[in-house]
Amino acid sequence: MPEKRAKKSAKRPVRRALQSRSRATVDAIVKATARILAERGWPALNTNAIAARAGVSIGSVYEYFPNKQSILNVIIDRHLAAGEAKLAEATSILSSGKDADDIVEAVVSGFIQLHQDDPRLHRALSTEVPISPAQRRRIEALRSKIVIAVTSALSEYVDGAELKATLLVETADALAHRWFVDKVGLPVSASTMAGETSTMLKSYVSAGRSD
Amino acid sequence: MPEKRAKKSAKRPVRRALQSRSRATVDAIVKATARILAERGWPALNTNAIAARAGVSIGSVYEYFPNKQSILNVIIDRHLAAGEAKLAEATSILSSGKDADDIVEAVVSGFIQLHQDDPRLHRALSTEVPISPAQRRRIEALRSKIVIAVTSALSEYVDGAELKATLLVETADALAHRWFVDKVGLPVSASTMAGETSTMLKSYVSAGRSD
DNA sequence: TTCAAATCCGAGTAATTGCTCGACATTAGG
DNA sequence: CCTAATGTCGAGCAATTACTCGGATTTGAA
Numbered sequence: 001m002p003e004k005r006a007k008k009s010a011k012r013p014v015r016r017a018l019q020s021r022s023r024a025t026v027d028a029i030v031k032a033t034a035r036i037l038a039e040r041g042w043p044a045l046n047t048n049a050i051a052a053r054a055g056v057s058i059g060s061v062y063e064y065f066p067n068k069q070s071i072l073n074v075i076i077d078r079h080l081a082a083g084e085a086k087l088a089e090a091t092s093i094l095s096s097g098k099d100a101d102d103i104v105e106a107v108v109s110g111f112i113q114l115h116q117d118d119p120r121l122h123r124a125l126s127t128e129v130p131i132s133p134a135q136r137r138r139i140e141a142l143r144s145k146i147v148i149a150v151t152s153a154l155s156e157y158v159d160g161a162e163l164k165a166t167l168l169v170e171t172a173d174a175l176a177h178r179w180f181v182d183k184v185g186l187p188v189s190a191s192t193m194a195g196e197t198s199t200m201l202k203s204y205v206s207a208g209r210s211d
Numbered sequence: 212m213p214e215k216r217a218k219k220s221a222k223r224p225v226r227r228a229l230q231s232r233s234r235a236t237v238d239a240i241v242k243a244t245a246r247i248l249a250e251r252g253w254p255a256l257n258t259n260a261i262a263a264r265a266g267v268s269i270g271s272v273y274e275y276f277p278n279k280q281s282i283l284n285v286i287i288d289r290h291l292a293a294g295e296a297k298l299a300e301a302t303s304i305l306s307s308g309k310d311a312d313d314i315v316e317a318v319v320s321g322f323i324q325l326h327q328d329d330p331r332l333h334r335a336l337s338t339e340v341p342i343s344p345a346q347r348r349r350i351e352a353l354r355s356k357i358v359i360a361v362t363s364a365l366s367e368y369v370d371g372a373e374l375k376a377t378l379l380v381e382t383a384d385a386l387a388h389r390w391f392v393d394k395v396g397l398p399v400s401a402s403t404m405a406g407e408t409s410t411m412l413k414s415y416v417s418a419g420r421s422d
Numbered sequence: 423t424t425c426a427a428a429t430c431c432g433a434g435t436a437a438t439t440g441c442t443c444g445a446c447a448t449t450a451g452g
Numbered sequence: 453c454c455t456a457a458t459g460t461c462g463a464g465c466a467a468t469t470a471c472t473c474g475g476a477t478t479t480g481a482a
Binding site: 043127128130140143144147162163166167170171174175177178184185186187188192193196197199200201203204207 | 254338339341351354355358373374377378381382385386388389395396397398399403404407408410411412414415418
């Protein structure tokens, strides 16, 4: 199980054309990878399993991907793109919001939506799969953009908007993770906890309002 | 890389006596495992590396541990025991507290202490290392006990103590993780965020107090 | 000193993986 | 049709494990 190989050797170049059939093959490989990750986790994700699940041979896998990690990168990049899209969508809501409570509501529900979509895959991606430095930077950038957007939205309602925005975002993210991804044992339902989270954050954000 | 083997076969029994030398050997093995986990993470943790780092041969490792996971179990069990000890210690503080704010303060600082001690190892144990169902149950039990203790402490000061205790504990735990383990990029220091976390949770817990 | 129990050693084994490569199959365009 | 580009295949190689085993070394009690 050589986790690392690659290095040098001008090996047969990866296919580029991608017409008709090969599109479907590539898609099947990516989908199979995502399904295995979600259903059986990173430890069960090996290239032979991917090929089998995709209904193609291992040879075909390496015809379109230089290595195993590159398949994951497609999935990770899509996931990040989804987060970035949601941010763009939410930004308009944030800036046209009525009051601070609406902003909190938008942030909390945004993170919940992000975590409710395929929680098992989300879990695997966020805690099991190895992430490249570039991807880590992209995650940080996304997080930072969210905080900036929320700060700007919040700043016309409260004092110390940046600090509050940071805590708001981190709390909403962390708790959405717990309720929907970690499925931690709770005395009440996840949706009840989500509602209570909103309540808590609204009172926090509105405490010491400037007007 | 057979992640799974064991199964049957009445192999040579694991040593039991543990006198003089062997104590040191066992200790070195456990310590080496913890250090590798903390410094280089789960992917780098293999039995040969453990033996080398401990300054013993692989043979000696398997003289005292039936398999790799059993070494980890010792570390996991110690970690859980530490958490349980801290709960016992905190329980007295909780029940002799002066008001709700003190309880929040105790919970937040308790989780911070737990996460500040060897954060890298904590990270590896909580997100990389495979945990057995029994250990998972023990974690759940510990979490549940903490919530019960906090609920009981809180119940003489506020209404809806259980719901509030649950959110308080989950938030303190999750955020301590972020500030000290994940070291997420922040515009301010972790200690500032910790203080703000306390502020937020105090106002939440005290909102709608019963007296 | 003597010797059996306790401890240690590390080359070797079997399993599992990531990945290669030469050959075969299918298509589209002429 | 023909044929070259495009696509597919899967046995097998090389690396990397977790773990075994026969024997060497050290220890403590007699």
